[in-house]
Amino acid sequence: MMNPLKLAVVGLLLFAAPAFGASVTLTGVGQTFSVTYNGIIDIGGVPTPVAGVSAQVDFQITGMYYDASINRTIVDMDVVVTNTTDSSIWQQATVTGIGFNTDPNVKRAGSGASGAYNFVALNTSLPTGSGFMVEVCVSGRLNECAGAPSGATGIGEVSQSSVQLAFYGNVTSPITLDNFGVRYSGLLSSQFGIVGEVPGVGIGVITPPIPEPASAAVFGLGAFIVAAALRRRRAN
Secondary structure, three states, X not given: OOOHHHHHHHHHHHHOOOOOOOOEEOOOOOOEEEEEEOOEEEEOOEEEEOOOOOEEEEXXXXXXXXXXXXXXXXXXXXXXXXXXXXXXXXXXXXXXXXXXXXXXXXXXXXXXXXXXOOEEEEEEEEOOOOOEEEEEEEEOOOOOOOOOOOOOEOOOOEEEEEEXXXXXXXXXXXXXXXXXXXXXXXXXEOOOOEEEEEEEEEEEEEEOOOOOOOHHHHHHHHHHHHHHHHHHHHHO
């Protein structure tokens, strides 16, 4: 288990990050966007950010059309996952699921995936405390946001999948994606004293990030936490 100073430092990393509430409006074939992710694990039942665990997912829209034969609006996309976790801190960390929410909601019929991650699960959770819920998760295992031999991207690895999302009816209003997250499995770090494999989650930020007006004030709060931890350490 990490000591209070380490917890304060990694907490500052989370406080200083841009807002996670950004959404992406899908505009048509050829659109691309990237999402970067931090790392969060449970420490004593508390979701806690940890340094060095990270990932990037690049999305490209390859199709948007209405299929009258099934009364569904279809969105096809290619998804490239890069595990950017720092191997000098973590001996093991694999990305085993990619999650997000949609508006309108995705329907089961016609939704699927192929490639490294070959399943689409709906309304599932990522492992952090009480759970980080996502409406859609692309993973290597049926009906859950978890790993399988065919769906895991190790440290320094890159994998690609093709995903199809189906929406009921002929959707004429904008389709948006938000609440981006990834699932990590098998996290190991001798530096942080994590010797048993644990799961984790990464919260996504759109790249480039949307400016956060309150970021300076929140960063100051994070700095105060670190300073307090240092004072306690000196006093002891």
